Amino acid sequence: MSHAARRFALACTIVLIVPAGHAGSPVAGTPVAGTPMASGSGGAVATISEQASQSAMAILDKGGNAIDAAVAAAATLGVTDPYSCGIGGGGFMMIYLAKDKRVITVDHRETAPGKITPTVFQENGKESNLDATIASAASVGVPGTVRGWHEALSRYGTMSFKQVLAPAIGVASKGFPVRENFNRMSADNQKKFQLFASSSALFLKDGKPLAVGTVLKNPGLAKAYRELAAQGQKAFYQGPIARAIVDAVARPPVAAGVRVRAGAMSMADLANYEARIRQPVRTTYRGYEIVGMPLPSSGGIAIGEALNLLEGYNLKALPRASAEHLTMEASRLSFADRNAYLADPEYVDAPVAGLLSKEYAARRRTQMNLERAGPKVLAGDPYPFQNDPSVPQRPQATRLLADNAHTTHLAVSDKEGNIVAYTFTIESWGGSGIVVPGYGFLLNNEMTDFDFSGPHPNVPEAGKRPRSSMAPTMAFKNGKPAFTIGSPGGATIITTVLQTIVNHVDFGMPMDKAINAPRLSQRNDATTEIEPGFAGSAQALALEKLGYKWAARPEEIGAANAIVFNADGTVTAVSEGKRHGVGSALVQKSAN
Ligand code: GLU
Numbered sequence: 001m002s003h004a005a006r007r008f009a010l011a012c013t014i015v016l017i018v019p020a021g022h023a024g025s026p027v028a029g030t031p032v033a034g035t036p037m038a039s040g041s042g043g044a045v046a047t048i049s050e051q052a053s054q055s056a057m058a059i060l061d062k063g064g065n066a067i068d069a070a071v072a073a074a075a076t077l078g079v080t081d082p083y084s085c086g087i088g089g090g091g092f093m094m095i096y097l098a099k100d101k102r103v104i105t106v107d108h109r110e111t112a113p114g115k116i117t118p119t120v121f122q123e124n125g126k127e128s129n130l131d132a133t134i135a136s137a138a139s140v141g142v143p144g145t146v147r148g149w150h151e152a153l154s155r156y157g158t159m160s161f162k163q164v165l166a167p168a169i170g171v172a173s174k175g176f177p178v179r180e181n182f183n184r185m186s187a188d189n190q191k192k193f194q195l196f197a198s199s200s201a202l203f204l205k206d207g208k209p210l211a212v213g214t215v216l217k218n219p220g221l222a223k224a225y226r227e228l229a230a231q232g233q234k235a236f237y238q239g240p241i242a243r244a245i246v247d248a249v250a251r252p253p254v255a256a257g258v259r260v261r262a263g264a265m266s267m268a269d270l271a272n273y274e275a276r277i278r279q280p281v282r283t284t285y286r287g288y289e290i291v292g293m294p295l296p297s298s299g300g301i302a303i304g305e306a307l308n309l310l311e312g313y314n315l316k317a318l319p320r321a322s323a324e325h326l327t328m329e330a331s332r333l334s335f336a337d338r339n340a341y342l343a344d345p346e347y348v349d350a351p352v353a354g355l356l357s358k359e360y361a362a363r364r365r366t367q368m369n370l371e372r373a374g375p376k377v378l379a380g381d382p383y384p385f386q387n388d389p390s391v392p393q394r395p396q397a398t399r400l401l402a403d404n405a406h407t408t409h410l411a412v413s414d415k416e417g418n419i420v421a422y423t424f425t426i427e428s429w430g431g432s433g434i435v436v437p438g439y440g441f442l443l444n445n446e447m448t449d450f451d452f453s454g455p456h457p458n459v460p461e462a463g464k465r466p467r468s469s470m471a472p473t474m475a476f477k478n479g480k481p482a483f484t485i486g487s488p489g490g491a492t493i494i495t496t497v498l499q500t501i502v503n504h505v506d507f508g509m510p511m512d513k514a515i516n517a518p519r520l521s522q523r524n525d526a527t528t529e530i531e532p533g534f535a536g537s538a539q540a541l542a543l544e545k546l547g548y549k550w551a552a553r554p555e556e557i558g559a560a561n562a563i564v565f566n567a568d569g570t571v572t573a574v575s576e577g578k579r580h581g582v583g584s585a586l587v588q589k590s591a592n
Contacts (some may be wrong), residue, residue: 091424108148181581299471
């Protein structure tokens with residue numbers, strides 16, 4: 001995809017040692033140097049931003065629960081990581097309620113405005129240019145984040161918008177220092193931001209990225225948060241903020257001489273936006289119950305199907321390269337099905353039960369190439385396993401959509417045992433590139449997650465949610481939380497979460513090693529994506545002997561955050577040691 005200059009230097013840690021831990025009880029080892037990791041008791045948080053983790057901690061310390069703290073962290077990420085997430089976008093929050101021992105999810109994915117039609121991204125019968133569509137108002141979906149925060153807080157939280165937004169308002173008003181990572185992301189987005197006057201004014205200086213060390217204040221976003229704090233979600237969906245969004249979509253705030261495509265979002269589209277409370281999808285894997293995000297995200301289903309496939313092999317007993325090969329083949333088959341069948345469940349009767357059935361996995365497993373990197377595969381036929389006579393026409397398309405990669409994922413738990421795994425996004429880095437004038441937040445380009453090509457389950461339709469890959473995930477053992485994990489990275493989210501689960505559960509790696517291990521992404525393609533530094537490693541060479549061909553990415557894959565719930569009742573928060581400029585993991589009461 002188009003963000004050509006993504007070049008986060010990642011000196012990959014090559015992890016070749018397979019500790020002899022039992023599956024499901026990873027052995028503690030020497031922590032990976034530089035990995036943000038904290039163990040202790042009380043609440044825990046892992047995010048990709050120091051300020052966001054501190055905001056969550058401040059709320060936990062004031063007696064807020066994990067849901068309150070997650071919203072506080074998310075609002076702060078909207079300030080410090082505005083190119084990945086914010087109130088101009090949407091997301092998926094998974095919540096474990098300790099008292100009830102149940103998991104629910106809050107789907108606040110963006111919806112297509114009422115005027116969107118299936119051919120909106122076609123010109124003269126051909127797919128519209130993706131990059132030009134992204135950097136325009138035509139790609140903007142109705143933002144869901146504020147509504148999601150509102151539902152999460154009002155149903156499961158204990159605090160008000162005013163309380164949980166206070167830390168983020170502080171960071172937006174006082175500013176935060178631009179670090180190297182932010183500077184690089186600004187450079188990557190420079191051309192897109194230059195198209196829009198409001199975006200250049202906020203994120204560039206004289207058309208160039210803000211220098212490292214500059215303190216970036218965002219008074220517009222502080223104002224938006226203050227309006228939410230005072231009036232609640234209505235301020236966003238019905239008040240002046242809604243008007244400013246509608247205006248920015250109808251008449252993009254372009255720089256002099258620039259023309260981009262306008263969109264058509266109405267005040268009614270915003271006023272009628274609703275989040276959805278959805279049941280998660282579940283599967284079992286080597287004694288764990290794996291709970292994943294349901295449609296309209298393909299994340300939980302694709303990971304569940306791949307794990308079901310892998311369950312048929314004793315990965316632990318295999319040479320590392322063979323086990324990794326099987327993981328990638330499982331991912332390949334699962335992606336073929338995902339690409340063919342999955343979309344917004346309110347518009348498409350997707351065969352979810354079939355795809356997640358163990359019997360289907362047993363049948364599909366016969367298509368796995370056990371010895372060699374396989375060729376591209378067709379989607380399987382899960383319908384006989386669906387137990388549903390009213391099946392729709394069976395789609396066969398297996399095309400892989402062009403995908404973007406950035407978003408953010410955070411994990412929070414509290415002393416009561418509640419847990420939040422939360423992935424939210426504005427889609428591409430920098431979203432549509434349009435900062436809403438006066439309010440300091442970027443509008444998403446989530447509509448480009450629809451399939452542009454014509455008849456397909458994931459075709460654009462009015463009110464529909466584009467298929468996502470976001471995969472906040474929780475794992476339980478004997479009914480108790482074992483760990484939670486998630487990551488950004490577009491469709492690589494699925495492979496990152498899958499690989500990290502396999503690293504932790506099958507290879508027995510403690511979570512810091514599981515997260516630090518090099519990431520490979522196989523999504524039913526002839527080549528497998530790898531991170532900088534991986535090519536030429538012993539692990540790469542071993543896989544090449546099995547027929548692997550690499551597509552080297554200019555940047556790292558994903559930026560995971562996890563919390564492990566240890567058998568002794570303590571918790572361990574883990575973030576990235578290198579990717580996305582280093583994350584942050586904190587616990588309320590440190591073990592040390
Ligand atoms: N829009 C993507 C999705 O929903 C997320 C973008 C990303 O993670 O980079 O799957």
